[in-house]
Amino acid sequence: MPIPANQVKWVQEPKSSVLERLYLPGLFEGLQTTVRHLFEPRLTQQFPEERPRLPPNYRGVHRLNRDEQGRPKCVACYMCSTACPAHCIDIVAAPSPWPDREKYPETFVIDELRCIYCGMCEQACPCDAIELTTLADLTGLSREEMMFDKEKLLSVFDYTVAAGTDPIRTHSGRLSIASEVEK
Amino acid sequence: MHYDFNLLLTILTIVVIMGVLQGTVAYLILLERKVAAYVQDRLGPNRVGPWGLLQPIADGLKFLFKEEIIPSHVDRWFYLAAPAIAVTTATLAFAVVPFGPTSPPPSAAWPETPQQAEALARTDFPTQVEAYNRQYQFVIAPHVDVGIVFVFAVGSLAVYGIILGGWSSANKYSFLGSLRSSAQIISYEIPLGMSVLGVVLLAESLNLEQIIHHQTEIGWHILYQPLAFLLFLTSIFAETNRLPFDLPEAEQELVGGYHTEYSGLKFGMFFLGEYTHVITTSFLAAALFLGGWHFPWIAEPGPGGVIVKLIIFAAKMFFFILFYMFVRWTLPRFRFDQLMGLAWQVLIPLALVNLLCVMAAKHVVEQYDLDERWQLVLLPVSLLLLVGVAALVGQRPERPRRSIVVIRGHERVEMTTR
Numbered sequence: 001m002p003i004p005a006n007q008v009k010w011v012q013e014p015k016s017s018v019l020e021r022l023y024l025p026g027l028f029e030g031l032q033t034t035v036r037h038l039f040e041p042r043l044t045q046q047f048p049e050e051r052p053r054l055p056p057n058y059r060g061v062h063r064l065n066r067d068e069q070g071r072p073k074c075v076a077c078y079m080c081s082t083a084c085p086a087h088c089i090d091i092v093a094a095p096s097p098w099p100d101r102e103k104y105p106e107t108f109v110i111d112e113l114r115c116i117y118c119g120m121c122e123q124a125c126p127c128d129a130i131e132l133t134t135l136a137d138l139t140g141l142s143r144e145e146m147m148f149d150k151e152k153l154l155s156v157f158d159y160t161v162a163a164g165t166d167p168i169r170t171h172s173g174r175l176s177i178a179s180e181v182e183k
Numbered sequence: 184m185h186y187d188f189n190l191l192l193t194i195l196t197i198v199v200i201m202g203v204l205q206g207t208v209a210y211l212i213l214l215e216r217k218v219a220a221y222v223q224d225r226l227g228p229n230r231v232g233p234w235g236l237l238q239p240i241a242d243g244l245k246f247l248f249k250e251e252i253i254p255s256h257v258d259r260w261f262y263l264a265a266p267a268i269a270v271t272t273a274t275l276a277f278a279v280v281p282f283g284p285t286s287p288p289p290s291a292a293w294p295e296t297p298q299q300a301e302a303l304a305r306t307d308f309p310t311q312v313e314a315y316n317r318q319y320q321f322v323i324a325p326h327v328d329v330g331i332v333f334v335f336a337v338g339s340l341a342v343y344g345i346i347l348g349g350w351s352s353a354n355k356y357s358f359l360g361s362l363r364s365s366a367q368i369i370s371y372e373i374p375l376g377m378s379v380l381g382v383v384l385l386a387e388s389l390n391l392e393q394i395i396h397h398q399t400e401i402g403w404h405i406l407y408q409p410l411a412f413l414l415f416l417t418s419i420f421a422e423t424n425r426l427p428f429d430l431p432e433a434e435q436e437l438v439g440g441y442h443t444e445y446s447g448l449k450f451g452m453f454f455l456g457e458y459t460h461v462i463t464t465s466f467l468a469a470a471l472f473l474g475g476w477h478f479p480w481i482a483e484p485g486p487g488g489v490i491v492k493l494i495i496f497a498a499k500m501f502f503f504i505l506f507y508m509f510v511r512w513t514l515p516r517f518r519f520d521q522l523m524g525l526a527w528q529v530l531i532p533l534a535l536v537n538l539l540c541v542m543a544a545k546h547v548v549e550q551y552d553l554d555e556r557w558q559l560v561l562l563p564v565s566l567l568l569l570v571g572v573a574a575l576v577g578q579r580p581e582r583p584r585r586s587i588v589v590i591r592g593h594e595r596v597e598m599t600t601r
Contacts, residue, residue, distance in 0.1 A: 018570065018573050018574045019573075021573040021574070022569065022570065022573040023573075024413075027510075027513065027514065030513035030514065031509055031510070031513050033513070034222050034509050034512050034513045035509060037221065037222050037223070037224055038218075038221045038222060040224055041224070042221075042224055042225065042226050043224045043225065044224075044225050044226040046226075
């Protein structure tokens with residue numbers, strides 16, 4: 001198929017006026033923009049002093065949610081550690097001391113250095129016990145320090161609840177339906 | 184009737200100037216970073232000291248204490264020589280550039296016979312020389328009669344630092360950077376020199392003190408030669424490797440250009456050389472076109488007002504440096520062919536025609552014994568020249584028609600551009 005002549009559009013560079021070809025008016029126009037920006041408000045956030053307000057669906061440090069009675073919501077079902085592509089979640093289950101569930105995590109350790117922050121653990125969790133928070137500035141002095149155990153993860157929950165930075169996905173509070181299935 | 188040369192005073196001047204120069208360079212780097220930040224709506228360095236004012240000291244310490252790395256593949260001798268050359272030539276050029284109030288050295292024809300020498304001794308020339316000797320001149324080497332030639336001769340040697348640095352690094356990026364630099368400096372020396380020639384013709388002297396003095400008499404040279412000023416300004420951007428002509432160190436394409444392989448204090452020396460060059464050329468631009476320390480009614484020739492004159496000169500110099508920095512964030516980098524095109528097709532012809540106009544005006548003024556201020560006629564002339572060139576550049580011959588053949592399926596379509 002030849003291209004019909006009426007469908008061919010030739011584009012030419014626009015003709016510039018003498019003033020434009022002088023190059024100087026353009027330069028002054030540019031300089032005006034440059035100088036104007038000197039007096040515009042700064043956009044910089046002074047990080048350690050000034051905390052950024054990250055979007056609530058940000059995927060940062062994990063937390064283990066508590067129920068109304070302050071107990072960990074986790075029922076030690078291993079769904080998260082199974083889903084985890086980085087294999088960074090290590091759970092040891094034990095018979096639950098509470099009557100409303102069978103198991104609870106005796107230990108629950110996440111290797112924060114190994115984690116890729118993909119959020120699949122919180123998608124997999126049947127009782128919304130594990131969540132990723134907006135905490136982004138995670139630092140530590142050793143590898144051991146970055147292995148977050150159950151207490152640490154629960155304290156992240158307390159911290160984020162107190163700071164009012166609950167993740168948007170949260171359903172914190174009651175245990176999920178999975179724990180209410182009749183025995 | 185000899186010009187005094189006071190060794191102690193000269194050494195003192197050199198020491199003070201070197202100190203002030205390097206301190207200024209350190210703070211210019213801070214200023215550059217601050218301007219860069221503010222133009223981009225950022226804050227810039229603000230952690231070391233109030234408003235980041237101690238940042239230059241931290242930078243300097245970092246340069247000093249950094250590990251000295253000399254890559255194994257470099258040509259060691261030239262690799263070490265290059266930063267030294269860059270700094271030396273840049274600071275050497277400052278020797279004849281006035282930085283404060285100066286007075287022109289008295290001049291007389293050189294006596295060739297004893298009779299002429301006697302005749303000269305009977306004039307008031309010896310007393311003039313004595314009066315001149317009594318005054319302190321704010322320049323390291325006063326009464327150097329080749330002043331401006333010396334500045335350009337030594338200043339353009341700075342490119343050797345760049346070429347050697349790039350060549351000895353044995354690195355393709357460094358080499359490309361230094362190659363570009365040599366071509367660029369050779370091209371831009373020509374309009375630079377020719378734009379200054381007009382000023383030299385007006386002042387009838389190569390001596391920078393005399394050139395400043397001439398402007399106190401008839402008005403700043405920028406009024407007489409705005410076109411030459413523009414050419415000079417454009418060329419010194421290229422001479423000092425500043426954006427939009429910073430092709431030798433284009434980060435995006437050449438990593439760091441000629442200084443890719445340098446680190447620590449050797450890299451710092453390249454930096455020092457470059458910024459010293461910026462200061463020198465800014466002083467030169469102020470001295471050649473903006474009357475140096477002169478300002479109507481506030482700073483007129485004569486003794487006194489030393490501090491005012493120093494401040495005025497420094498302010499003019501500072502104005503150019505700020506201009507450098509703002510232009511850096513205004514204009515994008517030129518392509519290499521555009522850079523060459525600008526120099527050879529626009530700046531050099533313009534400078535030549537401008538020089539012709541200056542000669543003609545000067546000739547007419549001298550022929551008819553007119554006041555020197557009649558040379559102000561050059562102002563509209565140079566503006567006309569500028570507009571004329573812009574108009575001419577647009578009337579390029581039409582490009583030849585090109586035809587392309589498009590093959591779609593089994594069909595052959597021939598298209599011709601309009």
